[in-house]
Amino acid sequence: MRNVLTAVLSVALLASPAAAKPALRDVAAVDDALLDLGLADQIRKECPDISARFLRAISYLNNIHQTARSLGYTEAEIDAYRKSPEEKARMKARGAAYLEANGVDTSDPQSYCMLGRTEIQKSSRIGSLLRAK
Template identity: 35%
Template sequence: MSRLFIVSIVSMISLVALSGSLQAKPELREVAHVRNGIITVGIAYEISQKCGSISPRYIRGLNFLEGLKGHARNLGYTNREIDDYINDSNEKNRLEALGRSMMADMGIVEGEEATYCAVGRAEIEAGSGIGRLLR
């Protein structure tokens, strides 16, 4: 093969890779895996705080959150972008509202410990994302 041909191929590959990295990323709040993961952790934490017989699995929860950060980094988000997303008070309020709506759909009634415990036990039994963060 000629040297010019090899240089052309390498240049084309570089341009394709560069064009992919220049494409606009969606806002981190639009990345479903990250958003839903944060809500899952929030629901598990809320259940563990409102039901005296259920405890959080702290290490598993921290590992899960680190996994979400790693996923975001793999998608090209910087640590600063991730931190800005995590610390955004409007986004915290939005995620909390989504989580509370989901908890209500699951049968949790604010202020009624028995409902938190029943849902928590059901999630643990089902081995769901929420249940794996509880014991």
């Protein structure tokens, strides 16, 4: 009996690291989706010619949340990720890099408009959250 218990415990301990969930920042289906949502929000705030598709954005946010839940993350884990100052800073840096790589001059609202129109035209995930006025 002792050998069986030892074997079961050994298997459980070996399986634990493999079964551990990655940090939400490493789950592209969540992290990249939140980045796109944030970029769409920033574009609509900076460009006077573009507005948000708010109902679509709310639905999109709910889908991200459900994705995290379906992957086994708890509400506490999701909230910790969402509220983390480190994650917010990392996400802002990712967003700034995306804007720069796509030619946005943060002092020029029209450059946000150009990016927004491009994203809308491409029917990208960011573009699907925006509407040209």
